[in-house]
Amino acid sequence: MMTTPRLLLVTDPGRARLPLLDLAAEAVAGGVDAIYLRHLIPGDDWAATLTHLRERLPSEVLLMAPGEPPPGIPGVGRHLRERDPLPQRRPPGPAYPLSRSVHSPGEAAHSTGVSYLLAGHVFPTPSKPGRQPLGLGGLARIAAVAPSPMLAIGGITPDRVAPVMAAGARGVAVIGAIGEARDPRAAARALRAAVDAAHTSVVKGLAMNPAPGVETxxxxxxxxxxxxxxxxxxxxxxxxxxxxxxxxxxxxxxxxxxxxxxxxxxxxxxxxxxxxxxxxxxx
Missing domain, CATH: 3.10.20.30 (Beta-grasp domain)
Incomplete structure (x- = not known):
């Protein structure tokens, strides 16, 4: 099971045109390889929703929950807020991925023991009204101290993928860019193409300009x-x-x-x- 996605969809029913299961299926068909089930419609059940997603989506798609995943559902990890302690019951790993939100280099530096970090918000976004974005410089400073691979979130569009990955992100996470799109599959496909192209470019750049002591x-x-x-x-x-x-x-x-x-x-x-x-x- 993959533990570091390239393209993560964060769910928010208030910013989605389709019901969750339909949105997830369309997003995955377009290239999303992980879904963070951050919000549900009031009254919905977490375990039932995760079960339905697991049944409908390919087994390779990573599912992330905001709390301890229900037992018996394979391929489900947990996302931690910046101040949440690491769970003690199970260590992170391929069978139990852990991710954590970070908003500063200090938070990132102290986030050891997780599979990947979710760093943001990088650009202005409706989900963080009135709050100062990190910008590419702030993202690069987080990447410099991050102990785990990092995904960028916040105002991500296809044309912003290459700059955030050049700043150190391994992939990107989005909410409205897919959820609010008239064609979520096409939106996901455009983002995934940008991520894959940027990844190839970054890999080639590292080979041409290696850091001292790094195997190229x-x-x-x-x-x-x-x-x-x-x-x-x-x-x-x-x-x-x-x-x-x-x-x-x-x-x-x-x-x-x-x-x-x-x-x-x-x-x-x-x-x-x-x-x-x-x-x-x-x-």
């Missing part, structure tokens, strides 16, 4: 032949370097066939053994 390449084996890639490269990046799209290839990594919707979120590491089969006709 990994060595993997592809179809029996060694191959070097920039550190942080994903399966999607590998396929793109071979002029293949996800729909054109079947990828086996270390003996396990990967779901195609995981190609952009599966980061490769030195020693990985891959078999890539070109699926003629996109089958």
């Amino acid at each position: 390449t990994i060595t993997i084996t592809v179809n029996g032949k060694p191959r070097e890639l920039p550190t942080g490269a994903t399966v999607h990046d590998l396929l793109a370097s071979r002029k293949l799209t996800g729909s054109m290839a079947i990828v086996e990594r270390n003996g396990i066939i990967l779901p195609r919707d995981s190609y952009t979120t599966t980061t490769l590491a030195t020693g990985d053994q891959l078999e890539v089969v070109h699926a003629v006709g996109g089958g």
